[in-house]
Amino acid sequence: MSRYNVRETEAKWQAVWDERRSFAVQADPSRPKTYVLEMFPYPSGRIHMGHVRNYTIGDVIARYKRAKGFNVLHPMGWDAFGLPAENAALERGVHPGKWTYENIAAMRGQLQSMGLAIDWSREIATCRPEYYRFEQKMFLDFLKAGLAYRKESWVNWDPVDNTVLANEQVIDGRGWRTGALVEKRQLSQWFLKITHFADELLGALATLDRWPEKVRIMQENWIGKSQGCRFFFKLSGGHEELEVFTTRPDTLFGASFVAISPNHPLAAKLAEGNAELGEFIAECNRMGTSEAALEQAEKKGFRTPVTAEHPFVPGWELPVYVANFVLMEYGTGAIFGCPAHDQRDLDFARKYDLPVKPVVVPDGEDPASFDVGNEAYTGPGTLRNSRFLDGLSVEEGKKAAIGKIEELGRGTGTTMFRLRDWGVSRQRYWGCPIPVIHCEACGVVPVPEAQLPVTLPEDVTFDAPGNPLERHPTWKHVDCPSCGKAARRETDTFDTFIESSWYFLRFADPRNTEVAFDKDAVKYWLPVDNYIGGIEHAVLHLLYSRFWTRALAHCGYLDLAEPFAGLFTQGMVTHATFQDAEGKWIFPTDVDLASGKAVKRADGSPVTVGPVIKMSKSKKNVVDPEGILNSYGADAARLFMMSDSPPDRDLEWTEAGIDGAWRYINRLWRLVTEPGITLPAAGTPAPAEFGADATAIRRAAHKAAHGVAEDIEQYRFNSAVAKLRIFSNALGDALSKLAAKQGNSQDVGADEAWAVREALEILSQIVQPVMPHLAQEMWVSLGHQDLLVERPWPAADAGLLVEDTATVAVQVNGKLRATLALPRDAAEDVAKAAALADPAVRKAMDGKPPRKVIVVPNRIVNVVV
């Protein structure tokens, strides 16, 4: 028996695809396009199983769509700027650029060995000046359009990476990458006006019907729109008026205090002559980010000597507190407190003994006796004790109160967003230089476009903390483009989320040296039809990209609102964890499970098997894809990735699983190379008639072609693989029967032999998206010379998709009692009669007459007695 030589075969076809440029594509408006994109990788040096899963999903879709006649754009690139390169420079003395390009070369090789149907001629790396020069241009255009600005601001400072983090990059008060406690620092920073598009970004989520609901909700929460009203309190003691924001102007008559953030300018001012207040503010800042989460945040306040006058009631003075639960970053940094209808205000009021006056009474409650106790009432109801608002509903009350405030000139109805502008300055070397120059005389001067790109200097050192660009002896010293005097280059670089905010556009026209991309190319290829990646980018990358696309449209680059029409978020690849007797994590490859219990391969000492969790280097529960690709091959790895678990769920990597995939590949190979009967030559015309056995084989094949296509369209890859197996199992069974016939020197009918060839050819074609190398080898082995990737998806014969007979279940009172084989679409009374005649059914009916008989054609008959 000839063995399937996986290494040779896979390398052979990869070389052929490469040589014939099989996957290179051109825009062609006469053909329907589809754009399949997986989130591009950071070039860390080696691919991991998450990549294998990600790129397999995309590749199956790309190959399938291609067979379906689409012009498929399926590119690959590298998210090549970022801190790990600088860390490598620090640790190993290798230049970040060298390290990055070497990693790219290594990972490209690994990805190519997966047999991906990628147009490698479109490959890009974001760290190349040919790429980021256009990013610099875009930034300058944003600057002109008022979408980029500079401001002094409190920033999140990561003390480990020595850089600023965006709000989105701070998780539980810690840096998203380093996990270090984030500090507050004040720096002058570049910001992009994502808030300009807040409403649009929110509203357009509704149009993204091919995105997971979950991601849309996450973005919705992140944008955090709320309707309300801003208004001013007059303050005692000659202080400036205090602006507050509220979503509940209807509850103004229930107000019992006003509170400002410890970071509010008024708090600082009041603290000047008040050491006690100063100490309170300092305490709040210490609590700030770090312990807030742990300490369950007790409400604390400091009563200032200032009072605020109620906007509707002259002479009604409310005490002004500095309170730890009021955030400077949201709204105006000041609130009014209505304890009866806000839980935080209520906690605060109970602690400081402030009045609690309900002004919203739930319908059906007695207004005279309604009391909130220790749980604020936030539901609907009728306003009471509220003068001109009395009797109104909450919604009516909001409108009326805003109307009154506006009438009095005290404030205005407004919409508030949680979303804040995107701070993009980073104090790092390995990023895109921000193309501006600081001149003492002229201020911030954009680098003239003719001088773009501003490139990074090569000769940098990483021996001291902070930004190497800042320390470079000459790089930052330039003449002002405006006045010609000595000036200073901006030494900050962009947040690397910027590069990934437009790479999907560059893929449409990656070699353009004049502009970032040709408008028509983008018009043809975009939006991305299938964007595939991890859920961890649900907010950051995806929101930034949506913003960036809008900002580009605003500047006339393109005519597109949403870059990603379809989004799919894949699950993680998990693996069991192992610890040795000392509790140290150990690699799966060092564990021997053969004896039924886990022991160390090296010395046989016992190993504890831990929970199945996401593969991570720190827990060592990783399996290196390269080893798998070398021993089992790309097809087996791809098959395993697609089998069993639905792609949006976690997938547990197991030895048994990859073994199973490998066995199946060999089974398919044997099916084609040793069918056991003599097949007609390739291209033999179909016989005029098919007998029952031949028809059964054809049915199985055509059903599989149809079903697998449907499943791939819906990302139901595990189900598609199941259908492949059902088909190949059926074909295998049919073949062993036919082989036995031939072995007994009986004739195998020409119709049967022809049907088997057809089935094997269809099989080759429909396993192709998942197992492309094997498929091509099967195809050749069936006597063809051409490439399967050039062949269309096999068209299913509609007549073969439906059976002549239907298996109809018969229930008596909802319980299954029999199944009947009836002609397809048998008349209802025929089905009914057949059901009532069945002995098992009669027995279950126990002689009682049927009260009612429900007949669902081709499915079920339910007899009610």
Place this chain on the structure above:
RNA sequence: GCCCCAGUGGCGAAAUGGUAGACGCGGCAGACUCAAAAUCUGUUGCCCGAAAGGGCGUGCUGGUUCGAGUCCGGCCUGGGGCACCA
């Protein structure tokens, strides 16, 4: 606390409101083999039964329906997201 998602055999999982457990992994039995590996065949939700057959089964609980894993209400458990957002 709020918002999502998920709970089905020993395991991964399938099932337009219509035969629950397809397909695979693992197990068991057998064939081939001196033996093993590989491969092939059969079997495999639970309980009663020698069998035929019967009963019970999709986290719990109530409902809608001729019929519910699927739809609706309440609850439990697990996972994820947001979290003093005024």
